[in-house]
Amino acid sequence: MPQLTSTPLTISPYHIQKIILEQSKRANVGHIGSALSIAHIMAALYGQVLKIPHPQNPDRDRFILSKGHAALALYAVLFLKGWISQEELNTFCADDSRLGVHPEHDVNGIEFSTGSLGHGLAYGIGTALAAKKTKAPYRTFVLLSDAECNEGSVWEGAMFAGHHQLSNLICVIDCNGQQAMGYTKDVLDLQPLSQKWQSFGWDVHEIDGHDVNTMVEKISLLNTADGSPHMMIARTTFGKGVSYMENKIKWHYWPMSEEEYKKALKEISVA
Numbered sequence: 001m002p003q004l005t006s007t008p009l010t011i012s013p014y015h016i017q018k019i020i021l022e023q024s025k026r027a028n029v030g031h032i033g034s035a036l037s038i039a040h041i042m043a044a045l046y047g048q049v050l051k052i053p054h055p056q057n058p059d060r061d062r063f064i065l066s067k068g069h070a071a072l073a074l075y076a077v078l079f080l081k082g083w084i085s086q087e088e089l090n091t092f093c094a095d096d097s098r099l100g101v102h103p104e105h106d107v108n109g110i111e112f113s114t115g116s117l118g119h120g121l122a123y124g125i126g127t128a129l130a131a132k133k134t135k136a137p138y139r140t141f142v143l144l145s146d147a148e149c150n151e152g153s154v155w156e157g158a159m160f161a162g163h164h165q166l167s168n169l170i171c172v173i174d175c176n177g178q179q180a181m182g183y184t185k186d187v188l189d190l191q192p193l194s195q196k197w198q199s200f201g202w203d204v205h206e207i208d209g210h211d212v213n214t215m216v217e218k219i220s221l222l223n224t225a226d227g228s229p230h231m232m233i234a235r236t237t238f239g240k241g242v243s244y245m246e247n248k249i250k251w252h253y254w255p256m257s258e259e260e261y262k263k264a265l266k267e268i269s270v271a
Helices: 014-029 032-037 040-051 068-081 120-134 152-163 191-197 212-220 258-269
Strands: 062-063 139-143 169-175 203-208 231-236
Touching: 014 032, 014 040, 014 068, 014 231, 014 258, 040 062, 040 068, 040 139, 040 169, 040 212, 062 068, 062 120, 120 139, 120 152, 120 169, 191 203, 191 231, 203 212, 212 231
Parallel strands: 062 139, 139 169, 169 231, 203 231
Antiparallel strands: none
16 A cells, blocks of 8 residues: 655645646646636645545545646645655656646546546546445545536536435536636536536535635535535636736646746745
8 A cells, every 4th residue: 555655734725826836837838727726626625625544545535636637736735645755746747757637546646537528527426326325434526627517428427416316426616717718608608507507406505716714614514414416616716826827718728938937936925
């Protein structure tokens, strides 16, 4: 069984954002805005919500990053938890690295390989259903993007989870309003999103995806023992914390220049 690689560090939005910027610049890759968008959500989940004493503990909560292109935010928390080393983190997007743009399940702390949008919810439904069938205590958390709701497989899963009353399933939608090729409202409008999920039998809550304390409080009040699956629609800002990235489509893919990198680090340090 793999051992913890270091003493766990503070899990805060700032520390996650800093790692995202550092590793993106070192590797000269994009998907920066998408990763920054979920930093507060990841801080809430891995800092206070998820019960994972060790990635191999059979009763651990399961977390699935369905929006796999934001994997750098996940790698950041795995490092901060002490489950991957600094040395491995520094191989992000290098040749022969296990840490690619999308997460792979052979990395310590990653449950499923994801990145094909629309698939993560199905994985989560499988683990939640398995826990119900075997009376296992763990909960399953799935983090989706709003653009994933363009995929029919998401709504098949939504119908299945509602029908089977998977109360131990908690999903969060990173609702930042944009995707690779444009703003979500222009590509395929999802509104009214809350009512859509409610119509599939889900317990739906709209939250501020950058308010860590409120997210933790809301999730702690959910009934995961019986009843409906839960959906947290988290309103977020793409590229959160970096002024020139916020709500700008190009930062879905674009890497940073040295000047942009220094400006971004300065801005998150005072956010």
